[in-house]
Amino acid sequence: MDFLALLSPKAAAYLEPMAQKAHRLTVQHFGHTILLYTPMYLSNYCTNRCVYCSFSADHRVVRKKLTLEQVEKEAQSIAATGLKHILILTGESPEYSPVSYIANCVQVLKEYFHSISIEIYPLSTEDYARLIGAGVDGLTIYQEVYDEETYRQLHPRGPKRNYRFRLDAPERGCQAKMRGVNIGALLGLEDWRKEAFFTGMHANYLQNKYLDTEISVSIPRIRPNAGGFTPRFDVTDRHLVQIILALRLFMPRVGITISTRERAELRNHLVKLGITKMSAGVSTEVGGHYNREESSGTGQFEISDQRGVDEIRAMLLEMGYQPVFKDWQSLDGEN
Amino acid sequence: MTDKLIIGGKEITNRFFTGTGKHANNAIIPQLVNESGIEVITVALRRVDLTSPQENILNYIPKRCILLPNTSGARNAEEAVRIAKLARACGCGNWVKIEVISDNKYLLPDNYETAKATEMLVKEGFVVLPYVSPDLMVAKDLENAGAAAVMPLGAPIGTNRGLQTRELIRILIDEINLPIIVDAGIGRPSEAAEAMEMGAAAVLANTAVATARDPVTMAKAFSMAVEAGRKAYLAGLGPVKVEAEASSPLTGFLD
Numbered sequence: 001m002d003f004l005a006l007l008s009p010k011a012a013a014y015l016e017p018m019a020q021k022a023h024r025l026t027v028q029h030f031g032h033t034i035l036l037y038t039p040m041y042l043s044n045y046c047t048n049r050c051v052y053c054s055f056s057a058d059h060r061v062v063r064k065k066l067t068l069e070q071v072e073k074e075a076q077s078i079a080a081t082g083l084k085h086i087l088i089l090t091g092e093s094p095e096y097s098p099v100s101y102i103a104n105c106v107q108v109l110k111e112y113f114h115s116i117s118i119e120i121y122p123l124s125t126e127d128y129a130r131l132i133g134a135g136v137d138g139l140t141i142y143q144e145v146y147d148e149e150t151y152r153q154l155h156p157r158g159p160k161r162n163y164r165f166r167l168d169a170p171e172r173g174c175q176a177k178m179r180g181v182n183i184g185a186l187l188g189l190e191d192w193r194k195e196a197f198f199t200g201m202h203a204n205y206l207q208n209k210y211l212d213t214e215i216s217v218s219i220p221r222i223r224p225n226a227g228g229f230t231p232r233f234d235v236t237d238r239h240l241v242q243i244i245l246a247l248r249l250f251m252p253r254v255g256i257t258i259s260t261r262e263r264a265e266l267r268n269h270l271v272k273l274g275i276t277k278m279s280a281g282v283s284t285e286v287g288g289h290y291n292r293e294e295s296s297g298t299g300q301f302e303i304s305d306q307r308g309v310d311e312i313r314a315m316l317l318e319m320g321y322q323p324v325f326k327d328w329q330s331l332d333g334e335n
Numbered sequence: 336m337t338d339k340l341i342i343g344g345k346e347i348t349n350r351f352f353t354g355t356g357k358h359a360n361n362a363i364i365p366q367l368v369n370e371s372g373i374e375v376i377t378v379a380l381r382r383v384d385l386t387s388p389q390e391n392i393l394n395y396i397p398k399r400c401i402l403l404p405n406t407s408g409a410r411n412a413e414e415a416v417r418i419a420k421l422a423r424a425c426g427c428g429n430w431v432k433i434e435v436i437s438d439n440k441y442l443l444p445d446n447y448e449t450a451k452a453t454e455m456l457v458k459e460g461f462v463v464l465p466y467v468s469p470d471l472m473v474a475k476d477l478e479n480a481g482a483a484a485v486m487p488l489g490a491p492i493g494t495n496r497g498l499q500t501r502e503l504i505r506i507l508i509d510e511i512n513l514p515i516i517v518d519a520g521i522g523r524p525s526e527a528a529e530a531m532e533m534g535a536a537a538v539l540a541n542t543a544v545a546t547a548r549d550p551v552t553m554a555k556a557f558s559m560a561v562e563a564g565r566k567a568y569l570a571g572l573g574p575v576k577v578e579a580e581a582s583s584p585l586t587g588f589l590d
Contacts, residue, residue, distance in 0.1 A: 027357075027546050028493055028494075028495070028542065028546060029493055030357070031356055031357020031358065031359075031542070031545055031546060032357065032358065032359035032360075032545070032546070033356075033357060033358075033359075082387050082389075082390060084384065179408075179410075207439070207440055208440070211437060211438040211439055211440060212410045212437035212438070212439065213439065214439050215439070253439065253440055317360060320359040320360070321359060322358055322359055322360055322361060324382065325384060325387065325390050326381070326382060326383070326384040326390070327381055327382060328381050328408060329380050329381045329383070329408070329418060329421060331414065331417045331418070331421070
């Protein structure tokens, strides 16, 4: 099958038949189920200067890092919603969020969650293995933009300038034996057709080479942020749908994740088009779960779908989908 | 004549087994199981959530059923053993279907790691039903290791492609002195019936039921097909011939 043809302008006229097939393939491989998770922001200190991100060192946003006590409070707030899968995030800061800090946080979170994934700066294989040893089982890392020239422009300074070290990070995660690796391009930074194509090629390479790792793809569209960065390329709902369908037809088994960057109504529609994982009850602020009352102004970006876990759960059941809260059993405590 | 399948000392009448995965709503499971008289049901421990009554899949399985926890998600023997022990510790009984899969693309089982896990778990007192690619030598190893049954795949999991491994399964049925339970890939009741006609002891299908438009009716159809296939096997199928057979054209003159 020609992935490029599925992403082409000509294929845009065939979205409905593509959707029918994508739906069939997704139900066959994943059933009528959607895995639920939520992100948890540990720290927003960052030495990078990504022009599209609120956490950029250039921006004067409030900086915060959770203490281990606060991590526990945050975990309790999230666990109370029934979620068992969590994605922890930090900015890139050797001073505030080194690997040792993340490992300590994981020790606390293990008591509350069965699956802990990380979305942090790229690490060496040894450091990934160290975090796996601490209890991490999944890695999310976006290349942001596959086009090298654009990547250089958008990451003017900081360790993130190293394109190659970031590009190879998902593979290092596979080699370190992550159970799941999730990649993606931040849509809107470049021509989405090219970026979606490279994302698919990257995912396909990993899936074929690392058979024991579950490969997933995210399709994040850029959202309003503190820097006021305007996306350079328009990615409409129609484009987003074409990307999802093309990915599903190209890789029937790949996981596809949709975040609360997208609005509620659109997310509801996307459930039937190939999505396998959704975030729910989201805050992009550091400590945003236990401290829901007041915004600390530390958010990474504005979310669009404000629904809580119960509302997402009810929506899925209403649509004939089983919300899955737990899809992995932590093997700790049994030898 | 009673025709019962006995595994791990338990008598099983309905030889159609199913699973709890891929359903749109867990609430359908008790109805599906009860209306088809299903007795053996497999459940992935990775999905069992003891802390949530609403989400805990075990709460949807009728108490009379034999629970067959599986080690879905295990990538090697060691992980399978740990999952099996966790399943027993959380009250899922001592049966286990070993699934060791390190290939997320085709979901083909790792026979070598599965055999290792079987050996370890039999020693720990489990009733072990290993899920394997149909391979005679591995099946013999499993038999020697003390497996309670062998579960060869008909086709890769979830593909609904039917009995693609027919010849290899036939060999296992002929050569292995354990129940052969065809698991995975069976998409239609007719394919389940065919496996039973060949002498399979039981059939397990999940995707074909869970993703049917009407899973409750599909489970019934599978139960009936499995029963029909079993009866045909017991009755002894007549020989198959390519042409109608005249009386002895070459040796008739001797009569």
